[in-house]
Amino acid sequence: MTNSLEIQQASKAYKRKNQTPVQALDKVDLKAQSGDFIAVLGPSGCGKSTLMLSAGGLLELDSGKVVVNGQDLSQLSSSQKAEFRAQNIAYVYQEFHLISYLSVIDNVRIADLALGAGSEERAKDILNQFGLGDRVHHLPSELSVGEQQRVALSRAIYSGAKIILADEPTGNLDSENAEIVLKALRDFTEQGGIVLMVTHDDRAVAYAQQKLTMAAGHWDS
Known part of the structure; x- marks a missing residue:
């Protein structure tokens, strides 16, 4: 199956009391398909985070739409x-968002725990690929920063997602750990996934096939 992400004429403004609204997105278009690794660049406040939230359906647009694998997200209920x-x-x-009181393997399998589903062996296999095989029962506080980011990426891959939205994934990492994360994201796209990554890191930009720069809510041509 070919995966796809399409953002069509996306606009979003943040209203502020007694002030001029901030236009975070202004008729932004983006198309990505299986194998695409896209880096989004631009200064703070230019709309990158709004773009990422919109791409994942976490933010309702004022106009335009987001279509993932043929599904218009605006046509779905919240559930x-x-x-x-x-x-x-x-x-x-960049902040990992690991649950402090859960072990590494339970953080990776978090979506499965309530259902009692999934595969512990598959989770262990992924953690082994990231050099975390001896950390499966550790808590996040017992890991280095680089190890925590590798756990977060393991969780994303374990989920079976077709699209990874990465927000400054190497911002807190040294060169060795940044390379591990970036190679894993590249491998994900080579297996048919899509990566949309916001970054200021030149190391990360070098791994992307396509580089897009935002300025004031639109693409800077």
């Missing part, structure tokens, strides 16, 4: 959208 995200989209953040 349907959450279910669709769980099956198709994963996030990797």
Whole structure:
């Protein structure tokens, strides 16, 4: 199956009391398909985070739409959208968002725990690929920063997502760990996934096939 992400004429403004609204997105278009690794660049406040939230259906647009694998996200209810995200989209953040009281393997399998589903062996295999085989029962506080980011990426891959939205995934990492994360994201696209990555890191930009720069809510041509 070919995966796809299409953002069509996306606009979003943030209203502020007694002040001029801030136009975070202004008729932005973006198309990505299986194998695409896209880096989004631009200064703070230019709309990158709004773009990422919109791409994952976490933010309602004022106009335009986001279509993931043929599904217009605006046509889904909140519960349907959450279910669709769980099956198709994963996030990797600079802050990791690991649950402090859960072990490494339970953080990776977090979506399965309530259902008693999934595969512990598959989770261990992924952690082994990231050099975390001896950390499966550790808590996040017992890991280095680089190890925590590798756990977060393991969780994204374990989820079976077709699209990874990565927000500054190497911002806190040294060169060795940054390379591990970036190679894993590249491998994900080579296996048919899509990566949309916001970054200021030249190391990360070098791994992307396509580089787009935002300025004041639109693409800077």
